[in-house]
Amino acid sequence: MSTSIYLFILSLVINSAGNVLTLVTSAKIHPSYLGAAYWTAAEANLSVAFGWNLFWTFLILGVLTTILNAILVGHWIWRRAIGNLVFMVPFSALIQIFQDFFIGKYLFFKGFPPANSDGMIAFYIGLNFVGVALIGTEFPFISG
Template sequence: MKVEATSDLAATANPSAARTISMGKAIAYFAFSLVINSAGNVLTLVTSAKIHPSFLGAAYWTAAEANLGTAFHWNLFWAFLIMGFLTAVLNAVLMHHWSWKRIIGNMVFMVPFSALIQVFEDFFMGSYPTLFGGLPDARSTGMVIFYVFLNFVGVALIATAISIYQRVNLVLHPADDLMQILRFRYFKGQAAKAMWVSYIPPTLMAIVAIIVTRQFTNFGLGTIFAFVAQGGITGIADKWVFPKLKHQALDVGKPTDND
């Protein structure tokens, strides 16, 4: 973990204060990352649901938000949107500065992201039978292995998407904005510490959901894989996916005497 943190810091220690790519390119990169992020999140959820008994689980934030949605009878759109907004508020507290521009940016991300989550869930669950009948339940060892593979692919898609839109830094998912703020404002660029601390909010979400539903779902092997490997995959994607795309203007607020 220390090697990874040092490597990540070296790659982003001096991000450009100005944008070096056009707005058109930034929007194109962002749109692409939004689609693959949404697809990856839903793949982790659906593959987990199709194995009985379920042991895969979804990516960490995804699992927590899905469980909280179940607890309060929200569909995925509202679960992701509401928790995204609350995380954006937390980010403002951590920065000691309320920025409507940043909050709106987080919501600009969350609205199409949450909508795409619902679209991909409907697609993979078979709600559009003329296009795709949906992923069937895993009824053989081969299908179970294939779904484990798809689950890990979903995690890789999420990690790759994070790499792209964090480098673009146009608007961010509130959870990734949280990790970035923690990393550069509170942990002197140490990615590992920032990542672990950024998992506190979804952990609290999951605890609330378990208390309400008395069920422990959407957490499993895939969640562990995401917890351990997602940051590393993001670092790899920084180097190999659109390698000419460099980190753009970083803003984590001005330091104060209390920081």
């Protein structure tokens, strides 16, 4: 596997984990004063509004964004559309997997509990910062 494909996969995992960490930690503190990335928060709210899981919400909104982009540019670019799908499908799937993990849908992890103490609130604030750092992680040494 080439280095660029390996780093692309690694960046998908890191970015999706960071996005979900900001969502989950924000939801565990009441009143919620932590935030998430704009698109992530918007898509999470849409998933609640429409009753969809995060996978379908991220994928559908990504496809609609690709279509809107083509309309605004004035023409359809197949390479761009396929590239967006190559990103959106695994990213959406990883978002769903990490959300299921962090809220406790898997047998081996019961999910994060609500923050009922100052210590837990501080822990979730720190974890939220970790999520933001993961979202912002780039690989500047890749030329390309």
